Every structure is written in C-alpha cells, then in structure tokens.
Amino acid sequence: MEIIQRSSSIPMSAITPDSAASAGHTAPPIDVAKIVATIGIAASGPLIEVRDLSLRFSTGSEILAAVNLEVKRGEFVALLGPSGCGKSTLLRVMAGLIHNTGGEVTIDGLDPASARKYKHPLAFVFQDPTLLPWRTVRDNIRLPLELQGVPYAEQMKAVEASLPLIGLTTADATKRPRSLSGGMRMRVSLARALVTNPHILFMDEPFAALDDVLRQQLNEEVQALSRQKKWTCVFVTHNVAEAAFMADRVLVMRSKPGSIARVIDVPFAHPRTAALRESAEFAQFAGQVSRELREVMSW
Amino acid sequence: MVTGPASGVSTTASQWGTYFVRTIVPPLVLFVIVLMAWDGAVRFWGIKPYILPGPWRVLSAILSSREELTKAFLLTGGSAVAGFSLSVLVGTLVGCLFSQSTIIRSSGYPYAIFLQTVPIIAVAPLIILWFGRGFGGVVAVAFVISLFPMIANATAGMVQIDPDLFDLFKLNDASRWQILFKLRLPNSVPSLCTGARTSSGLAVVGAIVGEFYAGYGSKHFGLGYIIRLTTDQAKTDALFAAVMVSTLLGILIFGVVSLISLTVLARWAPPEVGERA
Ligand SMILES: Nc1ncnc2c1ncn2[C@@H]1O[C@H](COP(=O)(O)OP(=O)(O)O)[C@@H](O)[C@H]1O
Ligand SMILES: [Mg+2]
Numbered sequence: 003m004e005i006i007q008r009s010s011s012i013p014m015s016a017i018t019p020d021s022a023a024s025a026g027h028t029a030p031p032i033d034v035a036k037i038v039a040t041i042g043i044a045a046s047g048p049l050i051e052v053r054d055l056s057l058r059f060s061t062g063s064e065i066l067a068a069v070n071l072e073v074k075r076g077e078f079v080a081l082l083g084p085s086g087c088g089k090s091t092l093l094r095v096m097a098g099l100i101h102n103t104g105g106e107v108t109i110d111g112l113d114p115a116s117a118r119k120y121k122h123p124l125a126f127v128f129q130d131p132t133l134l135p136w137r138t139v140r141d142n143i144r145l146p147l148e149l150q151g152v153p154y155a156e157q158m159k160a161v162e163a164s165l166p167l168i169g170l171t172t173a174d175a176t177k178r179p180r181s182l183s184g185g186m187r188m189r190v191s192l193a194r195a196l197v198t199n200p201h202i203l204f205m206d207e208p209f210a211a212l213d214d215v216l217r218q219q220l221n222e223e224v225q226a227l228s229r230q231k232k233w234t235c236v237f238v239t240h241n242v243a244e245a246a247f248m249a250d251r252v253l254v255m256r257s258k259p260g261s262i263a264r265v266i267d268v269p270f271a272h273p274r275t276a277a278l279r280e281s282a283e284f285a286q287f288a289g290q291v292s293r294e295l296r297e298v299m300s301w
Numbered sequence: 302m303v304t305g306p307a308s309g310v311s312t313t314a315s316q317w318g319t320y321f322v323r324t325i326v327p328p329l330v331l332f333v334i335v336l337m338a339w340d341g342a343v344r345f346w347g348i349k350p351y352i353l354p355g356p357w358r359v360l361s362a363i364l365s366s367r368e369e370l371t372k373a374f375l376l377t378g379g380s381a382v383a384g385f386s387l388s389v390l391v392g393t394l395v396g397c398l399f400s401q402s403t404i405i406r407s408s409g410y411p412y413a414i415f416l417q418t419v420p421i422i423a424v425a426p427l428i429i430l431w432f433g434r435g436f437g438g439v440v441a442v443a444f445v446i447s448l449f450p451m452i453a454n455a456t457a458g459m460v461q462i463d464p465d466l467f468d469l470f471k472l473n474d475a476s477r478w479q480i481l482f483k484l485r486l487p488n489s490v491p492s493l494c495t496g497a498r499t500s501s502g503l504a505v506v507g508a509i510v511g512e513f514y515a516g517y518g519s520k521h522f523g524l525g526y527i528i529r530l531t532t533d534q535a536k537t538d539a540l541f542a543a544v545m546v547s548t549l550l551g552i553l554i555f556g557v558v559s560l561i562s563l564t565v566l567a568r569w570a571p572p573e574v575g576e577r578a
Contacts, residue, residue, distance in 0.1 A: 099468050119474060126472055128465040136487045136569050149473040149483070198473075 048072035049122070049202070049234050050096060055105035056259075057088075057095060065091050067259035069105070078228055078235040080249035082242065082291070084299055088260025089238040090129075093204050096236065097126055109202070118202070122234075125195035127205040131187035133179040133194075140175040143193045150198070160197050167227060168193045185216045192224065196231070203233045207240065218276065221247050225274050242295060246288045247274060254291070256298045263298040266291060320563075354538040362542040369527070370546050377508050377523035378550050380436060384443025385504035385554070389497060391444075392451020393489075399452075400459035400485050401477070410456075417449035421510055429514045439523065442511030447504040454496030458489025490569050494562030501558040505551040524550065 050073040057066040065088045073079050081089050094100045096107055098114030109117035109124075118124035125146070133142045143164060144157040152160075165175060168189045179187055188208060195203060205224075209217040225248050228235050239245050245252045246268060254264035269287065270278060278284050336356050342348065343355040350358055363370060395413070399406040421442065428445060429438040462484065470480050512525025522530075524547045531540040 094468070097468075097472065099471060118472070124472065126468065128469070130463070130465065132463060132465045132469060134466070134484075134487070136490070145469075145483075146473045149470065149475045149479055 049075045049077075049110055050236070051106075051108045052092075052096065053106045055092075055095065055102050055107060057091060057100070058103045064259040066095070066102075067261055069261050071253055071262050071265075073234055073236060075234055076232045078225070078233075078237065078248060078250045080245035080252045081236060081238045081255060082245045082252050082295060083240065083255030083260070084257055084295075085240055087255045087257030089240075089255060090206050092255075092260065093126075093206050093236060093238055097124060097204055122201040123198050124202040124204065125198055125200035127191055127195045127203070127208045129207045129210055131179070131184075131191040133187060133190055135179055137178075138175065139170070139177050139179065139182070139190050142179065142190055143175075143197050145194060146198045160199075161193075164193045164197045167196065169223065185212055185220070188212065188220065192220075196227070201234060203228065203235045204238075205235065206238045208237075209244070210239070210241070217241075217244065218247075218279070222274070222276060224248070229272055242292045243279070243288050246270075246284065246291055247279060252291055254295055254298050264294050266294065351535055351537045354541055358538045359541040359545060362538040363545065366539065366542065370524075370542065373522060373524045373527055373543070374546055374550055376436075376521070377439075377505075377512060377525065377547070378554070380439040380511065380523065381443050381501075381504040381508040381550070381554060383436075383440045384507055385447055385497075385501050385558075387440070387444045388447040388451045388500050388504065389493075392448055392496065392500070393455045393493065395452045396455025396459050396489065397481060397486070399456045400481070406456065406460075413449060413452045416445060416452075421446045421507060425510050426514050429511065434515045438515045439508055439511035439525075442515075443504040443507035446507035446510070447500040450496045450499040450503065451493070454492040454499075455489055458492030459485040462488050487569075491566055494566055497558050497562060498555065501554045502551055505547070505554055509547055 050071075052069055052071045055066060055069040056064060058064045069092060071079075081092065083089050091100065095102050096109075096114060098107075098118060107114055109122055112121065114124075134145065137145070140158075140161050143161045147157040147160060161175070162172070165172065170186075170189055170193060174182070174186065174190075179190065182190065191208070209220050212220070221244055227233075235248075237245070237248055239248075249268050252264075252266040252268060253262050254266065255261065256263040270284070340356050343353060348355075354362070395409070399409060424445070425442050428441045432438040432441040459481075466484060467480070470484055475483070508523065509525035509528065512523040513529050515525075524543050527543040528540060528547070531537075531543060
C-alpha cells in the first residue's frame with residue numbers, strides 16, 4: 003500500500019518526457035516510458051543496495067573497500083564513523099555524484115543517476131548550508147525546481163508550501179542568507195532539499211556546526227518530517243546521540259579503507275520526542291553504540 | 302571594523318556619510334599637508350621653477366590652460382573608459398571560456414599572462430601601428446594593458462566555487478549553461494569587481510602611454526600628448542599641470558568604479574570578514 007502511494011506520488015514533472023527534454027537531456031521518451039512502466043514491479047526489497055563497493059581515487063589508496071549495505075523504503079539509516087573514514091564519499095557514490103571503481107550501487111535496481119532522474123527524486127543536504135549568497139531565501143529554495151525547468155508559478159507554490167514545514171516564515175523568504183543565523187541557514191538548506199518532494203534524502207553531517215540545543219531541535223523536526231513524508235534517509239554523523247535519536251538503524255563505519263563494521267538496530271518507537279533523550283534506555287543504547295564505535299576505531 | 306558601505310544590508314545615506322568621512326577625508330587631509338610641505342620646500346631651498354615649480358605655479362598653469370586641459374581630460378578619459386569597458390567585456394568572456402575546461406584554461410592562460418608581463422611602453426608603438434594614430438590606437442593600448450586583471454579575476458571567480466555547489470547543480474541535472482549563468486557568473490561578481498578596480502587604473506595609464514605615441518596632432522590632443530610636449534619644451538609647470546589632471550582622471554575613474562562595485566557587492570553578499578589595521 004505504501005509502495006503504491008509512493009509511485010503515484012512522483013511528481014508528474016519528474017517523469018514526463020517533455021520535462022526531461024526541457025531540462026536539456028537527450029534521453030528519448032521511450033526510455034522514460036519504459037521506466038515508468040516498471041514502477042511497482044521492483045517495489046519489494048531494499049530501495050538502496052550497495053554490494054562489494056570499492057573506490058579508489060586516481061591519486062592513491064583505497065578510500066572505500068567491500069562496502070555492503072541496504073536501505074529499505076522509508077527507512078532512516080545513520081552512517082556513523084570517525085572523521086575521514088569515507089562517510090561523505092560513500093554518500094556521494096550512492097547519490098551518483100562519484101563513480102565507484104568496484105562493486106555495485108543500485109537504487110530500485112537502477113544506477114543512482116538514472117534512479118534519481120526518472121524514478122526516485124533525491125535530495126542532498128550538505129554539511130554547510132551551501133546557499134547562493136546573491137539569492138534571497140526564496141530564490142535559494144526554488145533553485146532545484148528552477149534547474150529542473152519547473153514553471154515559475156509552480157516553483158513559488160512549492161516554496162510557500164515548504165517554508166512552514168521547516169520553521170520558516172514568509173517574512174524570512176525575502177531575506178538574504180547572510181542576514182540569517184547558522185541555524186536559519188540550515189533550515190533554508192533543508193527547505194531547498196524538500197521542495198523537490200524527494201523520495202530519498204541524503205544528509206551529510208548537516209547539523210555538525212550547530213550548537214547542541216539547536217541540533218537537538220532540528221533532529222526532532224527532521225525526524226518527524228521524514229516519517230510524515232516517508233522519506234528514505236541516509237544521515238551521516240559522527241555524533242552517537244544524534245545517530246541513536248534519528249535512526250532506525252545505525253551503520254558503524256571503520257576507516258582505512260572505509261567499510262561497514264557494525265549494523266545496530268535502534269529499538270525506539272516513533273514518534274521520537276525530546277523525552278526519549280532523557281530516558282535510561284536511550285542513555286544505555288547510546289552507551290552501547292559508543293562502545294561499538296570505540297571498538298571499531300581501535301582496530 | 303568593516304570598511305565601506307558594503308558592510309550594511311542596505312546602503313543608507315548615513316552609511317555613505319560614514320564612508321565619505323572614513324575614506325575620502327583622510328587622503329584629502331594628507332594631500333593638503335603634502336601641498337604645504339611642497340610649497341615650503343620650494344621656498345626654503347629656492348628651487349628653480351623648471352626643476353620643481355611650487356604648487357601655486359602649477360595651479361596657475363592649470364587655470365591658464367584650463368580649456369585645453371579640460372578637452373584633453375575628456376579625450377583621455379574617453380579612451381581610458383572605452384579601453385576599460387572593452388577589458389571588462391572581453392575579460393569576462395575569456396573567463397567564461399576558461400571556466401569551461403582545464404584544457405582550454407591551461408592552453409590559454411600563459412598567453413593571458415603574456416599580456417601582463419609585456420612592457421606596455423615597448424609594444425605601444427606596435428599597437429598604434431596596427432590600430433592607427435588617434436582614438437582607436439589609444440583605446441587599444443588602454444585595452445591591452447587593462448585586460449589581464451580582468452581575465453585573471455574573472456577566471457578565478459568562475460572556477461573557485463564550493464564543490465558542494467557543483468554537486469547541488471549536478472544533482473538537479475543542471476546544464477552547462479545553467480551552471481555558467483546561475484553559478485559561475487554570479488559567483489564571479491566579487492572578483493570581477495576586484496579586477497575592475499585594478500583594471501580601471503591601468504586603463505588610464507594605458508591611455509596616456511598610448512597618447513605619447515598616437516599624438517593626435519595639434520588641434521586635438523589628450524593628456525599624454527601634453528605631457529610629452531611640455532617635457533620636450535621644458536615647461537615644467539605645464540607638465541605638472543598635466544600630471545595633476547592625469548592623476549585626477551585616474552582617481553575619478555577608480556573612484557567611480559569602486560563606488561559601483563561597493564554598491565553591487567552590498568547586494569551580492571560580500572564575505573563577512575572585516576579588515577583590521
Ligand atoms: N577527491 C578526492 N581525492 C582524493 N582523496 C579524497 C577525495 N575526497 C576525499 N578523499 C579522501 O577520502 C577519505 C575520506 O573522506 P570523506 O569521505 O570526506 O570522509 P568523512 O566524510 O568520513 O570525514 C579522506 O582520507 C580524504 O582525504
Ligand atoms: Mg564528511
């Protein structure tokens with residue numbers, strides 16, 4: 003049922019041949035039609051699959067080796083690991099931004115680039131808000147739609163709809179990024195990600211630069227929103243509490259080369275509220291994850 | 302802490318007032334001090350006017366030939382502005398081209414550097430030979446000397462971009478043109494402004510150097526021609542007058558370009574770092 007909903011919730015603009023052409027792609031319409039026809043067939047099983055993935059930059063040693071992981075539809079997975087272990091790189095490979103040198107990444111059976119183009123819109127939230135300083139908040143948020151050739155009126159409608167979801171007001175929309183606080187900028191960055199109605203949301207340490215209170219608040223908001231929108235999320239962090247609070251599963255990475263060392267199921271029910279953080283169970287679980295992380299790091 | 306009106310969200314009148322007091326008044330005060338020292342030195346040591354005329358002599362030379370100087374000012378200014386405008390246009394276009402591939406950039410950039418390293422005095426006669434004596438030749442010299450800073454800054458501004466932003470554009474299947482017009486070009490505006498400031502000063506130098514050679518003739522001449530003529534005739538007070546007016550032209554053009562760039566940058570979100578003395 004959830005799956006059927008998902009396929010029908012793909013914005014038409016993302017799959018009509020016409021918009022693919024207007025966005026500057028030469029893919030023949032028949033391709034799109036074929037892909038559209040396959041929606042629902044491959045609907046069971048994990049959405050994102052990574053098999054024996056390895057990556058070596060032309061400059062030297064292996065960054066990722068023998069990475070195996072799966073992300074189910076609607077699942078929230080945290081990728082936890084020490085700095086420099088390859089979390090960002092893995093996320094970029096899964097988004098189709100970097101090509102792996104070995105193994106395989108598929109999203110719903112397709113390579114990531116085709117999947118995000120034709121079937122499962124994917125949004126990425128970076129560690130820095132990465133806003134265009136010369137654009138207003140509104141124009142920053144609508145950028146992805148603008149690039150995809152969505153008509154202006156629809157862009158504006160989508161922006162208006164996304165503002166309240168992420169705690170922004172219409173008054174904020176006309177401001178420029180530089181007059182906003184770090185937390186507000188990150189909210190704008192999140193709004194820009196969700197304006198495209200993504201199925202998949204990748205976040206690369208989005209709140210690492212924020213103070214604790216603000217981070218916890220955004221953890222709660224994004225966690226609730228991801229449930230509501232049924233996003234499939236991969237959330238990179240090096241913060242144990244954040245991973246434990248947000249995720250359904252925590253994947254612990256080891257470094258040199260980067261690979262998945264542990265998979266830990268998170269036992270907490272939804273919705274997750276601030277009260278969860280104060281519970282004994284949470285402290286105990288976070289302690290366990292920390293221990294596992296330490297073990298992995300000391301290898 | 303932050304200098305200039307660019308520090309505010311909007312540039313209000315009071316900010317311009319502060320800007321005026323902080324950046325225009327101090328050099329003016331210094332100018333007056335230098336004039337007094339100059340006058341004092343000329344009187345004290347009894348320096349001959351053909352070696353170093355005092356400020357009053359220079360002022361009277363300026364006043365007595367103010368019509369000529371005004372015409373020359375406008376002519377030289379026109380060539381400098383024309384050469385500078387061409388530099389901004391061509392420099393930006395070359396920057397766009399260079400940003401498109403590392404191969405284009407690494408094959409073209411050495412020739413751009415050549416523009417900067419070639420002594421303008423040495424090639425000005427050649428440029429005049431090609432583009433003719435007169436306005437065209439002078440504009441060409443001003444253009445050649447002021448082009449490199451524009452190319453260098455335009456290229457830097459279009460290439461030095463947060464890699465995450467490229468990823469963002471790629472994730473939304475942006476075309477090469479979208480990346481150029483929605484990312485590279487706007488991102489380059491601050492460095493284009495930096496380049497324009499350097500370039501504008503050089504264009505004035507170029508116009509004057511061009512006029513050393515291009516001449517124009519006895520009826521129609523620029524500041525460079527006056528400088529050359531008065532040097533040959535040892536009319537030092539007239540030479541000083543022409544030099545002063547040339548300096549004024551340089552300051553004026555630089556000032557206008559700076560004001561325009563500050564206004565642009567105020568909207569463009571400049572870096573949030575202030576300068577400290
Ligand atoms: N483009 C690149 N070329 C070469 N090495 C890289 C590149 N990008 C990242 N690396 C290296 O890959 C490793 C993992 O980086 P990264 O994925 O950013 O780690 P993390 O996000 O876990 O901190 C680091 O050692 C880094 O130096
Ligand atoms: Mg990282």
